Amino acid sequence: MNIxxxxxxxxxxxxxxGIWAFFWGVNHAQFDDLDTPALIPLADDPPPIAARNEDDAxx
Amino acid sequence: xxxxxxxxxxxxxGGYDVSRTCFHCGETIAKxxxxxxxxxxxxxxxxxxxxxxAAEWIGTLGLGDYYRLRNTTAERAVEAADYSAWDRxxxxxxxxxxxxxxxxxxxxxxxxxxxxxxxxLIDRALRDLPGVRTVEVNPGARRVRIVWARSDIAxxxxxxxxxxxxxxxxxxxxxxxDALDQREARAxxxxxxxAGLGMMQAMMYAVTLYAGAFEGIDPATRDFFRWIGxxxxxxxxxxxxxxxxxxxxxxxxxxxxxxxxxxALAIALIYLASLYETVVGGAQVYFxxxxxxxxxxxxxxxxxxxxxxxxxxxxDALARLQPVLAQRRRADGALETIGVHELEAGDIVIVAEGAxxxxxxxxxxxxxxxxxxxxxxxxxxxxxxxxxxxxxxxxVRSGPVEMRxxxxxxxxxxxxxxxxxxRAQIQRxxxxxxxxxxxxxxxxxxxxxxxxxxxxxxxxxxSRAFAASLAVLVVACPCAFALSVPVAYLRAASALARIGVxxxxxxxxxxxxxxxxxxxxxTGTLTRDRLELVGVEIAGKxxxxxxxxxxxxxxxxxxxxxxxxxxxxxxGERSILKAEALxxxxxxxxxxxxxxxxxxxxxxxxxLALSGGTxxxxxxxxxxxxxxxxxxxxxxxxxxxxxxxxIVALRAQGLAVAMLSGDSDARALAIAVRLNITDFRSRAKxxxxxxALEQWRRLGSVVAMVGDxxxxxxxxxxxxxxxALGGGTQLAQSxxxxxxxxxxxxxxxxxxxxxxxxxxVLRQNLYWAVAYNFASIPLAAFGLVPPWLAAIGMSVSSLFxxxxxxxxxxxxxxxxxxxxxxxxxxxxxxx
Numbered sequence: 110m111n112i113x114x115x116x117x118x119x120x121x122x123x124x125x126x127g128i129w130a131f132f133w134g135v136n137h138a139q140f141d142d143l144d145t146p147a148l149i150p151l152a153d154d155p156p157p158i159a160a161r162n163e164d165d166a167x168x
Numbered sequence: 169x170x171x172x173x174x175x176x177x178x179x180x181x182g183g184y185d186v187s188r189t190c191f192h193c194g195e196t197i198a199k200x201x202x203x204x205x206x207x208x209x210x211x212x213x214x215x216x217x218x219x220x221x222a223a224e225w226i227g228t229l230g231l232g233d234y235y236r237l238r239n240t241t242a243e244r245a246v247e248a249a250d251y252s253a254w255d256r257x258x259x260x261x262x263x264x265x266x267x268x269x270x271x272x273x274x275x276x277x278x279x280x281x282x283x284x285x286x287x288x289l290i291d292r293a294l295r296d297l298p299g300v301r302t303v304e305v306n307p308g309a310r311r312v313r314i315v316w317a318r319s320d321i322a323x324x325x326x327x328x329x330x331x332x333x334x335x336x337x338x339x340x341x342x343x344x345x346d347a348l349d350q351r352e353a354r355a356x357x358x359x360x361x362x363a364g365l366g367m368m369q370a371m372m373y374a375v376t377l378y379a380g381a382f383e384g385i386d387p388a389t390r391d392f393f394r395w396i397g398x399x400x401x402x403x404x405x406x407x408x409x410x411x412x413x414x415x416x417x418x419x420x421x422x423x424x425x426x427x428x429x430x431x432a433l434a435i436a437l438i439y440l441a442s443l444y445e446t447v448v449g450g451a452q453v454y455f456x457x458x459x460x461x462x463x464x465x466x467x468x469x470x471x472x473x474x475x476x477x478x479x480x481x482x483x484d485a486l487a488r489l490q491p492v493l494a495q496r497r498r499a500d501g502a503l504e505t506i507g508v509h510e511l512e513a514g515d516i517v518i519v520a521e522g523a524x525x526x527x528x529x530x531x532x533x534x535x536x537x538x539x540x541x542x543x544x545x546x547x548x549x550x551x552x553x554x555x556x557x558x559x560x561x562x563x564v565r566s567g568p569v570e571m572r573x574x575x576x577x578x579x580x581x582x583x584x585x586x587x588x589x590x591r592a593q594i595q596r597x598x599x600x601x602x603x604x605x606x607x608x609x610x611x612x613x614x615x616x617x618x619x620x621x622x623x624x625x626x627x628x629x630x631s632r633a634f635a636a637s638l639a640v641l642v643v644a645c646p647c648a649f650a651l652s653v654p655v656a657y658l659r660a661a662s663a664l665a666r667i668g669v670x671x672x673x674x675x676x677x678x679x680x681x682x683x684x685x686x687x688x689x690x691t692g693t694l695t696r697d698r699l700e701l702v703g704v705e706i707a708g709k710x711x712x713x714x715x716x717x718x719x720x721x722x723x724x725x726x727x728x729x730x731x732x733x734x735x736x737x738x739x740g741e742r743s744i745l746k747a748e749a750l751x752x753x754x755x756x757x758x759x760x761x762x763x764x765x766x767x768x769x770x771x772x773x774x775x776l777a778l779s780g781g782t783x784x785x786x787x788x789x790x791x792x793x794x795x796x797x798x799x800x801x802x803x804x805x806x807x808x809x810x811x812x813x814x815i816v817a818l819r820a821q822g823l824a825v826a827m828l829s830g831d832s833d834a835r836a837l838a839i840a841v842r843l844n845i846t847d848f849r850s851r852a853k854x855x856x857x858x859x860a861l862e863q864w865r866r867l868g869s870v871v872a873m874v875g876d877x878x879x880x881x882x883x884x885x886x887x888x889x890x891x892a893l894g895g896g897t898q899l900a901q902s903x904x905x906x907x908x909x910x911x912x913x914x915x916x917x918x919x920x921x922x923x924x925x926x927x928x929v930l931r932q933n934l935y936w937a938v939a940y941n942f943a944s945i946p947l948a949a950f951g952l953v954p955p956w957l958a959a960i961g962m963s964v965s966s967l968f969x970x971x972x973x974x975x976x977x978x979x980x981x982x983x984x985x986x987x988x989x990x991x992x993x994x995x996x997x998x999x
Binding site for chain 2: 110114117120121124127128131132135136140
């Protein structure tokens with residue numbers, strides 16, 4: 110049973126590391142927007158603005 | 169120097185007397201300051217005018233006890249911050265809206281505003297200022313709406329007063345809001361995760377302890393697990409549960425009991441009792457209950473915050489639309505970049521493609537395409553032509569655009585929409601106010617009940633006294649009750665905004681569910697204010713196309729609706745012939761010469777005067793030459809595309825539909841037939857319309873009137889529920905209960921459905937909360953509910969309320985409802 114004297118502190122250290130990592134993520138804006146980043150790869154690149162201007166030939 | 173009795177003469181090198189500290193903020197008082205505040209009947213030294221005012225003001229409110237109760241000194245009253253900049257018209261233009269009666273309105277974001285007690289304090293403080301007319305505090309959105317008389321008080325004084333209380337005011341500014349929201353959201357997420365992980369660990373160790381209790385455990389191992397439990401629970405209580413303790417402290421400070429008091433008391437009791445048991449090696453620890461309690465409550469709060477933010481999202485999205493900088497063309501033709509707030513009406517600005525309009529204005533170029541989707545919900549870019557209005561916040565799709573500024577800052581359509589939504593959020597519905605009052609009384613009752621339970625159990629069985637009273641305290645927390653109304657209303661307001669319906673008055677939702685009759689105004693409501701060409705009957709030898717081209721040539725440049733309808737029917741300007749010697753006969757028609765022939769277009773008697781003969785149809789215009797009629801052009805009013813479906817949907821909901829029109833019998837009848845409305849009145853002046861509404865109401869009907877926000881305002885005021893159409897600058901002034909910003913009639917049945925859902929959800933929430941509290945308290949008092957079960961019960965009831973409210977979703981409006989009539993019209997006119 111004495112093994113728990115090692116394992117439990119170890120688990121607490123891992124817990125602390127996990128919380129530290131999570132806090133780091135939160136502070137670095139990883140959790141601010143959970144919806145948009147998933148869609149970014151799906152969106153087409155917008156055409157360069159210069160090319161569009163020529164097409165429209167504004168008066 | 170005053171108050172020498174308290175001074176141990178020991179001046180420090182900086183010239184300050186360290187022993188003399190400010191009664192309010194605790195800072196040292198400069199030597200040359202001899203201010204004092206009269207609090208609780210005694211003179212107290214203060215460091216500055218700001219602290220003097222704050223202290224005296226709190227004293228006069230009878231809240232002087234605050235100084236005895238507090239354990240940290242207040243924020244130094246912000247005398248230093250200078251709000252006079254807010255009196256500059258250049259700045260006010262962005263944030264302040266002026267009304268005709270000399271009053272002005274501003275929406276202020278308030279830092280540190282967290283609870284009902286704060287809002288009460290702010291409300292009391294500002295209302296006492298002379299010249300302040302209305303103060304509406306929304307703790308949910310941390311915003312305060314203030315209406316004041318410009319002649320009596322300056323905005324800076326009001327902001328100053330807020331600052332004196334220790335709340336930092338930020339006149340509404342989308343960027344400041346963002347940062348604050350972000351900080352709040354991040355902190356909440358961290359706390360939630362800490363509580364969750366802590367709870368898992370604590371429960372794991374608790375399982376060991378429970379198992380040990382049954383199977384037998386060596387006391388040393390048991391104590392080891394208890395100490396570990398204490399270790400993981402401490403951050404949960406000390407860090408994650410902070411909001412509850414802070415909230416409880418605020419409630420105590422202002423003597424307004426609320427939920428946070430019971431929650432904080434319960435957490436502290438559970439934790440301290442377990443701590444004690446751990447130290448002395450007692451019978452039972454409750455670390456698992458404590459951390460689970462905190463976690464579930466934080467979960468509920470987190471969901472509530474998400475719902476709240478989602479509701480606020482609409483407003484923020486709108487507010488963020490307005491750009492900060494603009495390109496102004498100077499008198500010498502050069503461009504300069506200036507802040508949007510420096511713009512003046514009449515300035516000429518250039519807006520690049522992809523950029524947003526900085527102000528409302530008029531297009532100077534030939535044409536452009538703009539995306540007004542956030543205002544109208546219409547994602548297809550709209551074409552705008554020279555002289556037409558452009559709306560601030562709309563995005564230029566083809567540009568660059570040159571425009572003349574007409575309205576700026578708070579006078580723009582965008583700003584008035586934002587303000588409408590905010591007003592709807594700030595105004596708390598009656599039910600919510602009642603709910604709060606009930607909650608406060610309820611908490612007091614719960615505390616008494618807890619004490620009674622403890623006393624009774626101490627008499628019967630002291631060993632169970634603690635568990636039972638704890639269970640009562642936890643189980644009876646009226647969180648679910650307090651949450652039910654605001655969450656449901658916030659959800660409803662944001663869902664409505666998504667379908668383009670703004671709710672300036674919070675009671676509108678309740679009233680909307682009770683209506684049994686919807687009355688439409690005809691012109692501008694069921695119909696658009698333009699005509700459409702529905703048929704061309706050939707009377708001479710010319711083809712339809714030829715006739716149309718002649719007609720269009722004659723009507724070229726004419727502003728009459730007839731002319732517009734005909735021009736619209738002819739595709740492209742290239743096919744329009746050149747007409748000469750155009751003469752307009754008012755009220756009759758137009759005469760002109762094309763390729764040597766004289767033509768007339770207009771009323772039958774006028775057009776046929778060239779050849780003799782007549783017809784008498786009101787909706788027919790005749791094109792004729794010297795020999796006789798060439799064609800009969802039939803026009804009619806354009807129905808709104810979605811009018812028919814909206815009316816069908818309203819009927820399907822069991823509502824009677826009626827129409828009031830000031831127009832002629834024939835026109836009203838034509839529209840009524842097309843929309844299948846049997847109950848209509850024509851030739852009705854506003855007074856007649858009002859009388860009709862009154863008649864319906866006398867017969868027991870609850871009437872909703874749909875009309876043009878501006879023209880029909882007086883009639884709208886006579887209805888139980890006034891629904892105004894249209895975005896426009898007058899939007900904010902309209903007295904409507906609901907505003908259809910999307911200009912779509914089918915939003916009405918959708919909104920009503922939403923209102924019904926909201927009320928149903930609200931009722932469920934309230935029933936649930938009341939039933940839960942009344943069922944669980946006796947059980948807990950008799951010791952039948954262990955504290956951990958009480959924690960689950962209470963959190964589940966709150967979660968139930970929040971999740972149930974999330975069911976209020978924006979109803980789906982189909983966008984493919986191009987009415988059959990429009991198709992017919994398109995076919996009738998060969999291109």
